[in-house]
Amino acid sequence: MTRPPTNATGPAQRVTSLDVSRVAGVSQSAVSRAFTPGASISPETRRRVLEAAQRLGYQPNAIARSLVTQRSGIVALIVGELHNPFYPQALSQFAQALEMRGKRALLLTHDARRDVQETLEAARSYQIEAAIVFPTRLNAAPPSLGNVEEGGIPVLLFNRHLPGHQLLSVACDNYRGGRLAAQVLLDAGSRQPAFIGGDPDTSTHQDRLRGFTERLAEAGVRPVATPARAFQYDWGVQATLHLDAAGDRPDAFFGANDIVAIGILDALRTLGRRVPQEVSVIGFDNIEESARLAYRLTTIGQPLEAMVEDALRALEDPQPGEGPRLHPGELIWRDTVAGSRP
Amino acid sequence: MTRPPTNATGPAQRVTSLDVSRVAGVSQSAVSRAFTPGASISPETRRRVLEAAQRLGYQPNAIARSLVTQRSGIVALIVGELHNPFYPQALSQFAQALEMRGKRALLLTHDARRDVQETLEAARSYQIEAAIVFPTRLNAAPPSLGNVEEGGIPVLLFNRHLPGHQLLSVACDNYRGGRLAAQVLLDAGSRQPAFIGGDPDTSTHQDRLRGFTERLAEAGVRPVATPARAFQYDWGVQATLHLDAAGDRPDAFFGANDIVAIGILDALRTLGRRVPQEVSVIGFDNIEESARLAYRLTTIGQPLEAMVEDALRALEDPQPGEGPRLHPGELIWRDTVAGSRP
DNA sequence: CTGAAAGCGCTTACAG
């Protein structure tokens, strides 16, 4: 132990490749090579370096490496509010998938005070290689996100797309998902379905709504109501209650996402309307909560894992100008839609 | 526009302080000073630098800065599975609080294949200034976590503590929370309460159980059962069903956390037992889901914001050897415990 | 207040 990694007083002394090279009796370059896969170094030299490194508790400094290689290995994950459990799940998947590829996830937030653009700018100083942005409202996004791409950092929108903008994006095929939801409700015999929307300024809301109404129209059915406000539980409850108070009695509901659908279910319970005997309910996302015995929500599940993998692939080889990459939603049949599994 | 930040072919050219200095007609040091708060630089020079920087789209390279200042400004957040919504909330709070302090959160995961120690080692290469570890089982932690602290990086355990180990930790006062839960159930008239535990190898489980049974004992009451397994919904359901099948009919339940308590509520609904008329239920955490109309779970809420702030404070000035920093839980009175609010 | 220069800890041509 010539030079322990810590000393009693003061902060720990960093062990550098130079320290290791001295102990191993080789050059500093050799130490670097021992830690670079594929570098030309003899097995014997590598062994001695690794042994010395082990003794000293040495680990290459990724910061210094980044500086010279011009690759930080850092990908920014920019999240807003995490009220929808779908996003933490996505977040955790991304972090893991990134680690598998030897990359790191830098977690950043945006909110009303700090918009995505500002956050992205700040992230740039860490020389991020790419950024994945979790849902924002459509209107907030375009001008800002465009700029950053110019900065040379590929940005990908997860679970949203920006119509008319050239940003990379990966999302569920919400239009087809909306159609599927309509199909399921029609099959259940619904003739007066309602759509309880989420944030109307989002592509998720818009696409699901469009798919839903179009499929309905093909069957000669018009939704009795399509109020929209937010992807929130309280809104699902409130919208359902208001509809009922106004005398509207839909025979089925499509909640813009599971959180909203769960609000609908709870409101229906309050109103004493039986699900699925009197009214059917379908959601979108397939979050864990939807499987609870109290809900057993039938829903359109998003293929999260595939979406995450695809997002990372898209970022590795960004083709500017390509449209959103869409993944098909899958019907998760549970107990809130009348009739039997299609 | 002498030198645009991007060029049509190839990757974007990075703009450095040297580029800015040339445009502004000052030295490279001056550019650095213009971006260093408190550095000695004339207002006029700073203005010219900032203007040139603006023109070129320059932003200091945080990686290069880290290398020379020996401060990365990066704090690692190490998370396991995110099935409990309490953690995403904590995560998001940490990320925001860190940003407020001009720091960045590096998100890392640990799981069965990659334990905390391994993850922490990997994080070290990014010269992290501190690490916050989200729940792990007790038995997995000690040997590993100890080592890392030796490496000079303060590590803090969030929502857990390791009895007998000198790690920093911030948690809810689970012992007192357990006592409070017992008190609430006793006040509701319970004489045969059950505790449905979480992962028995965690301090959260152990402390809550201990507080609960001790307070009960003081009132001459013994819990009818205290099975433990996991902090999961399915386990809450299963444990309750098993108890019932075995002929045990507790008049009240304390779920080790809200997820478990929600499982208990759903199982009770299945069994046709009315809450709170026939049986009371109390949980721990106060996650969003507990407020749903379908549950309205009475619970012990954790003061998340205060805990996050305290954790960051503890990390800024780590006092090795100090015990866990405990925060009092707060009774959130809803509809699952008999009687009226104490 | 300012600039020239050293140096943070690495990687990577280059020459041997």
Next chain:
DNA sequence: CTGAAAGCGCTTACAG
């Protein structure tokens, strides 16, 4: 395969 040296983009004494 190996080592000496340049250089990544900054900050910070040092001298003026």
